[in-house]
Amino acid sequence: MSDATPLKVGVVGLGYAGTTHAESYLGIPGVEVVALAGKEPERLAFLGESLGIPKLYSDWEDLVALPELDIVSVATPNALHAPISIAALEAGKHVFCEKPLAIHADEARRMGQIARANNRVLEVAFNHRRRADVQYLKRYLDDPGIGEIYHVRATWKRRAGIPGLMSWFTSKSLAGGGALIDLGPHVLDIVLFLLGEPRVTTASAAAHGALGRAGYGAMDKGAQFAGGHTSFEVEDLASALLRTDRGQSIQYEISWAGHTADDEDISIELLGVEGGARILVKRYATDGTLTIYRDINGEQADITPAVHVVDKGHPTVIAEFVDIVRSGDWADHHGDTAVHRTEIIDACYESARQGKEVVL
Ligand SMILES: NC(=O)c1ccc[n+]([C@@H]2O[C@H](COP(=O)([O-])OP(=O)(O)OC[C@H]3O[C@@H](n4cnc5c(N)ncnc54)[C@H](O)[C@@H]3O)[C@@H](O)[C@H]2O)c1
The missing domain is CATH 3.40.50.720 (NAD(P)-binding Rossmann-like Domain)
Structure with missing residues (x-):
């Protein structure tokens, strides 16, 4: 081709x-x-x-x-x-x-x-990985970097954002789960991409669905065509502690609904021994979302690169996919990293079900 x-x-x-x-x-x-x-x-x-x-x-x-x-x-x-x-x-x-x-x-x-x-x-x-702030941060982590990254806090929180309450989104058999399997893959993907694809080795998670079961938390502009399901069988919030094969810990929390100030907020915070970084996207903000934290000449310094996010990334990821198809070089493109994300989400559900840590 x-x-x-x-x-x-x-x-x-x-x-x-x-x-x-x-x-x-x-x-x-x-x-x-x-x-x-x-x-x-x-x-x-x-x-x-x-x-x-x-x-x-x-x-x-x-x-x-x-x-x-x-x-x-x-x-x-x-x-x-x-x-x-x-x-x-x-x-x-x-x-x-x-x-x-x-x-x-x-x-x-x-x-x-x-x-x-x-x-x-x-x-x-x-x-979402193709967002300009995520891409900029990845380049920054590659060079100059923030030293060894030992902990990550990663969340996507909504106040009332269940995409299709009483639709396939809230059916265990059609969706596989709730907030965690819906928004969680994006957050996990950004974190693992930024960390350079470590393997997650353990997960200890909890999941709750009380708000959704009570009929609270439907998103204003939910999925356009979803409907026809009559119960809420999934979680509206999941929280997990993950560990990687590099000794890093990842505090990971995803929610569709919650009585909280945070509404449609994505936050990815990396803590390294020489610096830190945070992407905080409030309600799909496009500017001012990335801050890098360092000590420079003995003083704390916050660096805010002027990165502008153009869109949520679908045109970019689809253009990349088409380029891969046209390249004819398909050997590394059989979904391997995506498979690992499903393994982590499975482990979180299993841990929440058993009430204890699960080894992947
Ligand atoms: N990457 C992102 O940012 C992003 C954003 C939204 C949704 N999604 C994902 O996209 C998927 C769809 O989400 P949505 O919000 O568009 O849902 P939706 O319910 O609005 O649309 C689903 C579509 O699937 C069609 N469909 C269902 N059964 C079918 C069948 N047997 N044959 C043909 N078509 C069938 C429906 O008719 C409908 O048009 C989900 O997996 C969701 O997780 C991803």
Whole structure:
């Protein structure tokens, strides 16, 4: 393949994620979105018309069966990520899948194995990692660095932000879990990326769902098409202490809802022996989100790089994915790091269930 190889894409899902996928591909020269699938007929017709997508299906199976597709993009409820991705990989397509890769690590590992066996790319939408503040901090950590990083505090907290109360989002079987499996993969991805991919070895977690079960905490603008589920079977808050194979500790807390001042706040705080750094994103702020803490000439100094965040990263991560597909060099792109994130989330759920630390 070359830089300009024409590629044909099919997108499954018509919500925020599916729409963002389709729009992101359409911005890339030589990439054509030829098919779209989803269960909402009016939205399907609207997107087909407005984005110029000719082939429209209600069922993902019909889309995956199209022989002309090079790429399938998966933006459905979490439990469908594995079956759709596996069918697409087995049909020889490259797959771009929403987070979480799967609702259980064993499924995620299978997806990776099938991608490898078929020599196809399996990439996950870790779009928040592409934020300019995260990328800047990664470059800073590489050089000059903040010394050995020994502890991380990482949170994403919402005051009332359950994306689809009484929808697939709050169904254990369709979502796999609640806040932790929804927002948690992004936070974990940023932390592990910044730390240079250590392996997490233990997890000790607690999970709570009292607010969601009481019907509190629905997000104003939740998932567009989610609905039809009648109970809240997942957690609205999870908190964990993780340890890595490098002796680091990670205090990790994710919540969809809580009676707190923090509302849609993402915070990643790294403590190193020569300095510290914090990304604090309040309500998707785009400026002033990164501070680096050092002692300079005997005085405490706070450095605030003028980094501007352009978007939430989907166009960038999808452009990177297309570049990988076009490069023809797919050996390191079978979803391995995404699989480890599902293992950590599984371990957190297991620890919360057992009420004790779990070894990965
Ligand atoms: N990376 C991010 O920043 C980000 C943001 C939002 C959502 N997501 C992820 O994207 C996924 C979708 O989330 P959403 O908010 O768009 O959800 P949503 O409920 O709004 O949309 C889900 C879509 O899947 C379709 N679907 C369900 N079953 C189907 C089937 N059998 N065949 C074809 N289509 C089917 C539905 O019709 C719907 O169009 C989730 O996994 C979520 O975690 C990621």
